[in-house]
Amino acid sequence: xxxxxxxxxxxxxLLGQREPHIYGSDSLSDIDRRCSELCAAAGHEFDSLxxxxxxxxxxxxxxxxxxxxxxxxxxxxxxxxxxxxxxxAILAVEIPFIEVxxxxxxxxxxxxxxxxxxxxxxxxxxxxxxxGYELALQAAFKRLG
Numbered sequence: 663x664x665x666x667x668x669x670x671x672x673x674x675x676l677l678g679q680r681e682p683h684i685y686g687s688d689s690l691s692d693i694d695r696r697c698s699e700l701c702a703a704a705g706h707e708f709d710s711l712x713x714x715x716x717x718x719x720x721x722x723x724x725x726x727x728x729x730x731x732x733x734x735x736x737x738x739x740x741x742x743x744x745x746x747x748x749x750x751a752i753l754a755v756e757i758p759f760i761e762v763x764x765x766x767x768x769x770x771x772x773x774x775x776x777x778x779x780x781x782x783x784x785x786x787x788x789x790x791x792x793x794g795y796e797l798a799l800q801a802a803f804k805r806l807g
Contacts, residue, residue: 663707666735667711671713672714696796735798735802736762743777753782761779
């Protein structure tokens with residue numbers, strides 16, 4: 663059994679209410695519930711954290727380094743395009759991760775085209791809505807064996 667962590671950044675607590683034409687109608691609790699069910703069915707443990715505070719996400723990454731977390735799914739929201747501190751933290755913990763974004767960042771505003779994480783991630787899944795998390799988990803399961 664491996665421990666898989668999902669980290670959700672700012673404003674993702676508003677999923678299902680905020681701009682559903684962009685982000686879909688699933689709430690974050692819907693996404694986390696499905697991820698938890700998929701992990702349990704595959705014999706893995708799932709944990710998640712959503713925070714609007716960069717420091718809380720960094721602290722959870724540091725905790726993952728010592729709590730046997732084997733794989734991480736990240737959707738850092740707006741921090742994707744701004745946070746060198748989160749990049750440094752995820753590099754420091756040395757845990758493989760997949761970047762997930764509900765919307766297609768490349769079809770949106772120019773500033774959203776750059777990710778501080780894409781080049782260090784195992785892979786990135788963008789634009790497939792909530793299904794992106796499920797696909798990321800499938801890839802994580804395969805990597806974990």
